[in-house]
Amino acid sequence: MNTTGRPIVILIADDDTEDRQLTSDALDESRLRNELYMVNDGEELMQYLRHQGRYEDPAAAPRPGLILLDLAMPKKDGREALAEIKNDPDLRQIPVIVMTTSSAEEDICRSYDLGASSYVTKPVSFAALVEVMKGIGRYWFEIVELPS
Amino acid sequence: MTGRELAGSLYAASIVDTVREPLLLLSNDLRVVTANAAFLKTFGAPAAQVEGRYLHDIGGGEWHVPELRRLLEEMLPADAELRDFEIEVGPGTPGQRTFLLNAKRLEQRDSEVHLILLAFEDVTERRRLEHALRAAMAELERSNQELEGFASIASHDLQEPLRKILAFGERLASVSEGHLPDKGRDYLGRMTAAAARMQTLINDVLSLSRVSTRREAWRPVDLNTVVAGVVSDLENTLLKTGGCVDIGSLPTVAADPTQMRQLFQNLISNGLKFCSGRTPQVRITATACGLGPADRAGAAAQTAWQIVVADNGIGFEPRYAERIFRPFERLHAREAYEGTGIGLALCRRIVQNHGGTITADAVPGSGARFVIHLPTPLKERA
Numbered sequence: 063m064n065t066t067g068r069p070i071v072i073l074i075a076d077d078d079t080e081d082r083q084l085t086s087d088a089l090d091e092s093r094l095r096n097e098l099y100m101v102n103d104g105e106e107l108m109q110y111l112r113h114q115g116r117y118e119d120p121a122a123a124p125r126p127g128l129i130l131l132d133l134a135m136p137k138k139d140g141r142e143a144l145a146e147i148k149n150d151p152d153l154r155q156i157p158v159i160v161m162t163t164s165s166a167e168e169d170i171c172r173s174y175d176l177g178a179s180s181y182v183t184k185p186v187s188f189a190a191l192v193e194v195m196k197g198i199g200r201y202w203f204e205i206v207e208l209p210s
Numbered sequence: 211m212t213g214r215e216l217a218g219s220l221y222a223a224s225i226v227d228t229v230r231e232p233l234l235l236l237s238n239d240l241r242v243v244t245a246n247a248a249f250l251k252t253f254g255a256p257a258a259q260v261e262g263r264y265l266h267d268i269g270g271g272e273w274h275v276p277e278l279r280r281l282l283e284e285m286l287p288a289d290a291e292l293r294d295f296e297i298e299v300g301p302g303t304p305g306q307r308t309f310l311l312n313a314k315r316l317e318q319r320d321s322e323v324h325l326i327l328l329a330f331e332d333v334t335e336r337r338r339l340e341h342a343l344r345a346a347m348a349e350l351e352r353s354n355q356e357l358e359g360f361a362s363i364a365s366h367d368l369q370e371p372l373r374k375i376l377a378f379g380e381r382l383a384s385v386s387e388g389h390l391p392d393k394g395r396d397y398l399g400r401m402t403a404a405a406a407r408m409q410t411l412i413n414d415v416l417s418l419s420r421v422s423t424r425r426e427a428w429r430p431v432d433l434n435t436v437v438a439g440v441v442s443d444l445e446n447t448l449l450k451t452g453g454c455v456d457i458g459s460l461p462t463v464a465a466d467p468t469q470m471r472q473l474f475q476n477l478i479s480n481g482l483k484f485c486s487g488r489t490p491q492v493r494i495t496a497t498a499c500g501l502g503p504a505d506r507a508g509a510a511a512q513t514a515w516q517i518v519v520a521d522n523g524i525g526f527e528p529r530y531a532e533r534i535f536r537p538f539e540r541l542h543a544r545e546a547y548e549g550t551g552i553g554l555a556l557c558r559r560i561v562q563n564h565g566g567t568i569t570a571d572a573v574p575g576s577g578a579r580f581v582i583h584l585p586t587p588l589k590e591r592a
Contacts (some may be wrong), residue, residue, distance in 0.1 A: 078370070080377075084377055087381075134366070163369065163373065164366070184373075186409075187377065187380050188380045188381050189380065
């Protein structure tokens with residue numbers, strides 16, 4: 063349960079503009095009260111989390127309570143970023159949900175192996191995406207305790 | 211020597227000189243006593259340059275192979291034999307050859323002199339071909355990996371725009387609820403359905419390419435278990451159609467288990483799908499066949515399994531019997547039966563991978579039979 067009452071920050075890492083838009087719309091539609099931040103690739107993701115580059119100001123890059131991570135991204139892909147996050151003592155408590163188009167066995171195993179909390183294959187239909195977001199909201203923000 | 215001994219000796223000498231394989235007779239101290247005609251011919255050296263010389267001194271020292279010398283020297287007192295010893299003669303020279311060598315100490319009665327017989331088999335060409343084969347297979351493996359990588363990436367990148375068409379098509383339909391005329395909704399529906407079909411097509415092409423690039427090592431596969439698994443997967447279809455699958459006693463074969471599963475999955479689901487008004491029935495039977503020539507014990511050697519998957523469905527015109535195995539070949543309109551037409555192409559490729567054949571025959575309106583021949587033992591196709 064989110065006891066502080068402040069909306070939990072969700073950080074979406076996805077290189078695809080439209081997918082980011084669809085995810086954001088789906089989150090709206092599922093009526094999750096969250097602040098949404100987006101990054102384009104693995105490099106930006108790490109810069110955001112470490113407050114480097116254009117994310118130096120912590121106010122511009124609040125620490126996320128949850129990361130939705132795409133695997134296939136340019137410059138630094140999701141797998142690399144995931145490994146870095148889970149090896150960083152400062153960042154590894156943040157739950158990472160891998161949200162990607164691939165349903166390949168190797169990707170699933172590898173993601174959990176690297177420390178992902180969950181693996182979700184992006185549904186094709188928008189309605190299904192909304193349901194997924196509702197599910198994520200119910201599980202991660204109502205049932206589960208997140209580290210503060 | 212006595213007359214008989216002389217005759218015997220001539221007899222032996224004739225044999226030695228007539229055989230096609232190089233032979234050398236060495237003395238105790240590893241000097242060449244006799245080199246047969248085949249040896250002289252192989253090494254292009256006249257007898258004078260070979261006989262009487264130490265083995266390791268012959269020619270340009272090509273026969274100076276320390277390990278061989280050591281083994282021969284060890285053999286002398288031990289009365290031992292040397293078999294299948296592989297040596298490189300003249301390594302690094304244009305005349306480099308590889309030989310398999312047998313050596314044996316010959317007893318000579320009433321004599322202190324012991325002879326060593328060396329028999330050579332030139333395996334240079336064989337080794338060269340083996341090497342070339344290994345190189346070709348490595349290249350094939352590399353090429354397959356590349357193809358697999360390409361196929362994966364291509365399908366992933368091709369799927370992305372389709373996902374967008376489907377996702378935004380759906381959003382369009384929902385935001386324009388009530389505002390879109392019937393024709394508009396119809397067109398939108400057709401567009402998204404087409405995009406969904408393309409997704410399936412891409413997946414099917416990927417499956418077909420993977421039959422060649424993703425192959426597991428063969429192991430014994432009990433086809434009864436495979437078919438039982440497929441039937442279990444198709445449980446819903448069977449319940450819905452009231453159909454049944456009748457399985458005879460099937461053999462255990464050495465095969466790629468995943469591909470065997472795919473093979474029967476496609477054949478059985480086809481049998482259930484292309485049904486006429488009747489309750490669909492699929493029968494699978496296996497018979498040993500291709501009895502080869504009987505061996506010594508009198509048992510005829512089985513050379514193949516014939517496995518038949520037969521149904522009581524709509525069948526097809528016999529003139530289409532080969533066409534149906536082509537990728538994406540469909541005999542019916544899309545609306546009549548779902549599917550992209552990849553199933554039988556997949557089956558054929560799988561059966562070919564296992565060195566076998568698959569053919570089909572049918573009576574239109576009565577049913578179809580798919581006949582698979584799998585050779586035993588299965589010859590793996592590179």
